[in-house]
Amino acid sequence: MQDAIKLTCLTCGQANRFPFAKLEAGPKCAKCGVLLIGGDVTDLDDLQHDKATRADDLPLIVDYWAPWCGPCRTMAPEFAAAAKALRLSTRFAKIDTEQFPTISQRLQIRGIPLLILYAKGKEVARLSGARPAAGIESFVRQHL
Template identity: 60%
Template sequence: MALADAVRLTCPDCGQGNRVPVDRLAEGPKCAVCGAALADGRVAELDAATHDKATRNDGLPVLVDYWAPWCGPCRMMAPEFAKAAKALAPGVRLMKLNTEDHPQVSARAGIRGIPALILYRNGREVARLAGARPAADIVAFVRQNLG
C-alpha cells in the first residue's frame, strides 16, 4: 500500500494518529491504540488537543459543531447533526467541541455565536455555517464546499 492510498485519522477518544487505507474506510476502521471507531458515522466529542490534531492533520474533511450545553438551539440541532454524520460517513467526519469546556479553542477559531459549524480540509478552514440547521442543510453545506 502506498502512502497516497491511505489517510491519517485522529482517534477522537485517545488522540492517536492512525493510517487507514482509503479503500477500507467503509469497513469501520478502529484505532490501533484504543480500538475506538474512526469513521463509523457517529459524532465524536472532542477535547482541545484532539480538536487541534484532527482539524490540522486528518486526511478526511472534518466538520466541527461548536456548541454549549446551555444553548437551546445547539441541543435542538444535535439529532440533526447526528443524521448528517451518518449521511456523510465515511468520507467526512463530524465532531463536536463544547465551547464552555474549551473556551480557548472557540476564541482561537473566532466563534462569535453558537451553534457554529466549521468545515476543515487539509488543515485549513474551508467554510462556516452559523445557526441551528436540519440535517439536509448540513449535508448540502458540506457537499457544496467540498465540490
C-alpha cells in the same frame, strides 16, 4: 486516488494510517480500538480538536456549542443524522465552547451553534445557526 489515509482517533488522539481501500470496512484505532469512521458525532477536547483539524486526510465538521444553548440542543439530532448520511466522506465532532473557551477565542467564535468544516488541515467554510440535517449535508457537499 490516494493509497493511504491518515486519521486522528477522536477518542484517544492517536494518529492512524490505513489503506484507502479499507475505508468502508470500518477501520479502528491502533491504540484504543474505537472505530475511526462510524457515522457518530464525537465529543472533542481541545487537544483532540487541534490534532484532528490540522492533520486528518478526511474532512471534519465540528459543531461549536454549549449546554445552555437551546438552538444547539435542538440541532444536535439533526447533526447526528447528517453524520450518519455522510459517514464515509466526512467525520463529525462537537466541542463545548464553555468547557474549552480558548478554542472559541482563537477561532473568534462570536455566536453558537457554529459549524466549521475542515479539510486537509485548513478551515474550508463556516455555517452559523441551527440547521436541519439536509442543510448540513448540503453545506458539506457544496464545500468539498
